[in-house]
Amino acid sequence: MELLTRPSVFHYRGDMSPAAHAREFVETVVQTSLEKWDAEPRYPREAVAASGLTGLFVAPERGGLGLSYAEAVEVFEELGRGDGSLAFSMSMHNAVAAAVNGAGTGEVLERWGPPLASGNALGCFSLTEPQSGTDATTMFTRGTPDGDSWRLSGRKAWVTLGGVADVYAVVAKTGDAPGHKDVAMFVVDGSAPGVSFTEPYRKAASDFLPITDMILDDAPAHMLVPPGVGMRAALAAIDVARFDIAAISCGMLADALDTAVAYAAKRETFGKPLLHHQGLTWMLADVATDLAASRALVRKAAQDIGSDAGPVSIAHAKRFAPDAALRGSIVCSEVLGAYGWLLDHPIARIIAVAKMMTVVDGTAEVQRMVIGRSLEAGTR
Numbered sequence: 001m002e003l004l005t006r007p008s009v010f011h012y013r014g015d016m017s018p019a020a021h022a023r024e025f026v027e028t029v030v031q032t033s034l035e036k037w038d039a040e041p042r043y044p045r046e047a048v049a050a051s052g053l054t055g056l057f058v059a060p061e062r063g064g065l066g067l068s069y070a071e072a073v074e075v076f077e078e079l080g081r082g083d084g085s086l087a088f089s090m091s092m093h094n095a096v097a098a099a100v101n102g103a104g105t106g107e108v109l110e111r112w113g114p115p116l117a118s119g120n121a122l123g124c125f126s127l128t129e130p131q132s133g134t135d136a137t138t139m140f141t142r143g144t145p146d147g148d149s150w151r152l153s154g155r156k157a158w159v160t161l162g163g164v165a166d167v168y169a170v171v172a173k174t175g176d177a178p179g180h181k182d183v184a185m186f187v188v189d190g191s192a193p194g195v196s197f198t199e200p201y202r203k204a205a206s207d208f209l210p211i212t213d214m215i216l217d218d219a220p221a222h223m224l225v226p227p228g229v230g231m232r233a234a235l236a237a238i239d240v241a242r243f244d245i246a247a248i249s250c251g252m253l254a255d256a257l258d259t260a261v262a263y264a265a266k267r268e269t270f271g272k273p274l275l276h277h278q279g280l281t282w283m284l285a286d287v288a289t290d291l292a293a294s295r296a297l298v299r300k301a302a303q304d305i306g307s308d309a310g311p312v313s314i315a316h317a318k319r320f321a322p323d324a325a326l327r328g329s330i331v332c333s334e335v336l337g338a339y340g341w342l343l344d345h346p347i348a349r350i351i352a353v354a355k356m357m358t359v360v361d362g363t364a365e366v367q368r369m370v371i372g373r374s375l376e377a378g379t380r
């Protein structure tokens, strides 16, 4: 496979904080190109590769930034202000880059670790199957040993960056027993024989982001995490992705709120700015409270990741922040009246993408299951 060499569109500057850098990437690259990427439609893999934000959780000695979760919150909020869908794809890539550089050994680590950290290879994560998303362990994709490596057969669904990514972290069973004890995580080269992709799904928004089924027909694979701990490793990766999504949702809601406030300060009805009509100001005040609550939950999750409290704190943040972004962006659209429906402002797009944020990496109901279990166990 021919990997990307970095083009000169944008370069990471070590003298800026990661969050300031993400803001500059959004302002100079994302905001100026998003419409073009969507119209073509084309995933901006060169821009992502050159962003310097592709090894966020990879240790510096392996070529990453080695960010703390507190630092990552700020980065993902900035990326969310640019575009939630692009930020989501970068979250998926970063989860795979961290998994391969953290758990990979031998050929897998050598071949894929450095290019994933640098962004020269793109990664994505494949757990969901056509018949099962929430109930993820009801999966039919099977791994069978083949000498020192493995072969995978089955069909994965909702593969974000399907056909565009180079490296696929695929979760599959290695036997037929019910449950998750035989679940392992594999690494699959997207260009290997036996790997194919459907046409991208037709979606409500973000045409530039390909999402496909992936068909594995006796495809060569390397084991990344063995059975016994494979499902736990997948859930740990998903937990970090849920945390990213909550932070991205904060950025999206902040963008919608800023747009609505700026509009309401200028637009007049009945002789005064919209912002001076108390009915509207109070609506926006509630959005601001939801944004503050979302940010507090995400920052609490950042503190708790890695401890026993981590999964529940992440569930609170993932349950609340995307819902708040969806509800709040609809309110912000209301403030713009008819203009809220136009693509001239970012709010219509934010509403569509916020709906997606409520589903990806586990719906609000799944988060309630996690929170509910903690209530029952008395560990909240």
Ligand SMILES: Cc1cc2nc3c(=O)[nH]c(=O)nc-3n(C[C@H](O)[C@H](O)[C@H](O)COP(=O)(O)OP(=O)(O)OC[C@H]3O[C@@H](n4cnc5c(N)ncnc54)[C@H](O)[C@@H]3O)c2cc1C
Pocket: 092, 124, 125, 126, 127, 128, 131, 132, 133, 134, 135, 157, 158, 159, 160, 161, 211, 356, 359, 360, 361, 362, 363, 364, 365, 366
């Ligand atoms: C834009 C997008 C990108 C995605 N990218 C990826 C990706 O890259 N990789 C990947 O592996 N997956 C990906 N997914 C899949 C995503 O993780 C699943 O869609 C999600 O987990 C929900 O699964 P489902 O759609 O099959 O819903 P189902 O599991 O069929 O559930 C349907 C509804 O029922 C609810 N529900 C289910 N069980 C219960 C219960 N016991 N109690 C109460 N309510 C319940 C669910 O919350 C949901 O609202 C993506 C999804 C989207 C929308």
